[in-house]
Amino acid sequence: MILSSCQKFLGSGRVLYKFAVANQTRYSSSQLQYYQSLRIHKDKSVPSILNNLLINHMLKYDWVVDQGPKLFDLLYAICGTRLANFLINNTIGRVFTAGENLESVERYLSSSNDKISYIIDYCSEAVEGIDDCEKFYDENSSIFRQTVLECAKKPEKKNMIAIKVSSLIDMNLLKQINKARLNIFELFNKISQDKQTITIQQVFNYLKEQGINLNENEQKQFIKGVLKFNKNENEIDQITWRYRVQPIFMFETDLNKNPAIKHFNNLNEKELFLFEQFIERVKYFMDPALHNKICVMVDAEQTYLQWAIDSFSEQMEAYYNQNQTLVFNTFQNYLKQTKDRVDYELAKAEIFKLNVGIKMVRGAYMVEESKLAKEQGKENPINDGYEATTAMIERNLEKLILNIPKSSTKVFVASHNEQTVEFIKELMHRHSIPNQGDVLFAQLYGLSDHVTYQLAGEGYKIYKYVPFGKTEIMIPYLMRRAQETKKVLQSSSLQTLLLIDELKYRLYLK
Numbered sequence: 048m049i050l051s052s053c054q055k056f057l058g059s060g061r062v063l064y065k066f067a068v069a070n071q072t073r074y075s076s077s078q079l080q081y082y083q084s085l086r087i088h089k090d091k092s093v094p095s096i097l098n099n100l101l102i103n104h105m106l107k108y109d110w111v112v113d114q115g116p117k118l119f120d121l122l123y124a125i126c127g128t129r130l131a132n133f134l135i136n137n138t139i140g141r142v143f144t145a146g147e148n149l150e151s152v153e154r155y156l157s158s159s160n161d162k163i164s165y166i167i168d169y170c171s172e173a174v175e176g177i178d179d180c181e182k183f184y185d186e187n188s189s190i191f192r193q194t195v196l197e198c199a200k201k202p203e204k205k206n207m208i209a210i211k212v213s214s215l216i217d218m219n220l221l222k223q224i225n226k227a228r229l230n231i232f233e234l235f236n237k238i239s240q241d242k243q244t245i246t247i248q249q250v251f252n253y254l255k256e257q258g259i260n261l262n263e264n265e266q267k268q269f270i271k272g273v274l275k276f277n278k279n280e281n282e283i284d285q286i287t288w289r290y291r292v293q294p295i296f297m298f299e300t301d302l303n304k305n306p307a308i309k310h311f312n313n314l315n316e317k318e319l320f321l322f323e324q325f326i327e328r329v330k331y332f333m334d335p336a337l338h339n340k341i342c343v344m345v346d347a348e349q350t351y352l353q354w355a356i357d358s359f360s361e362q363m364e365a366y367y368n369q370n371q372t373l374v375f376n377t378f379q380n381y382l383k384q385t386k387d388r389v390d391y392e393l394a395k396a397e398i399f400k401l402n403v404g405i406k407m408v409r410g411a412y413m414v415e416e417s418k419l420a421k422e423q424g425k426e427n428p429i430n431d432g433y434e435a436t437t438a439m440i441e442r443n444l445e446k447l448i449l450n451i452p453k454s455s456t457k458v459f460v461a462s463h464n465e466q467t468v469e470f471i472k473e474l475m476h477r478h479s480i481p482n483q484g485d486v487l488f489a490q491l492y493g494l495s496d497h498v499t500y501q502l503a504g505e506g507y508k509i510y511k512y513v514p515f516g517k518t519e520i521m522i523p524y525l526m527r528r529a530q531e532t533k534k535v536l537q538s539s540s541l542q543t544l545l546l547i548d549e550l551k552y553r554l555y556l557k
Contacts, residue, residue, distance in 0.1 A: 102142045147517055164205050188331045228358050244283060268305050269307050286398055343363075349415065486508075499511055
């Protein structure tokens, strides 16, 4: 019966298969034969292959992706939570996630490719309508810790974890810290009047104008504790100001009592308490990560949160990356501001001799960011088109990779774009950048498997992002994957071709 159904599917899908073959103009005949010989879907069951083909086909249509949230809501309204979760888990969830819990991830990893390492991503993030937010944040921290310990079981694989800061801290507090950091940046410009540096006395004079009078001990604390200045240092450049003057401190919490820092963040006692809870949650999974040398990817989020997330990532890097690169921050290259952020990272690493880890992605919040900018009457923060984003990510990756011989920088090329991957490989070859783990590659679970397997076969250090989580909290992630899959499928039908090829192998039709 299954055989008969599959043969009917193949018969009705003959047009789809011909379309997939016809659209592989970027690949030579030998390349196609190479990808087909890999049989990268050989571990999938027949129902799983059929499900992949169905989901991929549906996600080619703009209206399906654009109306995704409404379709999910309709499904829950008609079917109820239990049945809706079952349907989601066994359709789109099966394509893009490893399941609902860590046990399902363990089963996936137990049958995984030896040449591929994994970034385990518990896909929890801030969501509306949670009754007990603090309990939710504590549970997320606990699962991150369990994920670290799961990675530690096979140290030779060098598996990693990914986190979202918004899953660990009150959203309103995160927004307030984000705003405080932007104000700190603006303060330098205000004081400097377009000059390259400002003086410590200018900072104290500004604070005095705001009614903040630091006594001698508080001034010393700001100079030595915050700025980390020696006795004779007086001038502050923009890089130093941006790096040293954080809106709130995670690991040097006595500095948060300084009147200048209190003025910058304007947090009340309750908010300070909530921040202390956040610090404990971070330490709960980061301390075992440090002990077991498990790398932690801090995922990028929306621009109205990202400056706060950058602040926390910087502080985590300074604390945990002292002897090795364990903490990686993420840069979304569809944003116009990313060029300046990358330049800052390189300057900061050189001045302060830091071990910096950077994951470069195109980005996942483009639709939301454009919509929000339009609603607020602001300039769209998104680059003008796909080609502009390609130019941005290639420019930034080139600067980062060429900087590797000069400083301790590790770069993750998290891309499904084959031209970008080839650009990086050629760049490494042209500049004799050794393939020793300073440049790493990654693709998402369910996307561009042929790119992953090819890189693994060529000896590059390659990772697969493996997301998991409860169905309800996975929906925002699944919607972003739907947006990304639409773009990947519209640019290449190779994924469809290889899935149908595997089905033919299985049914002895090839």
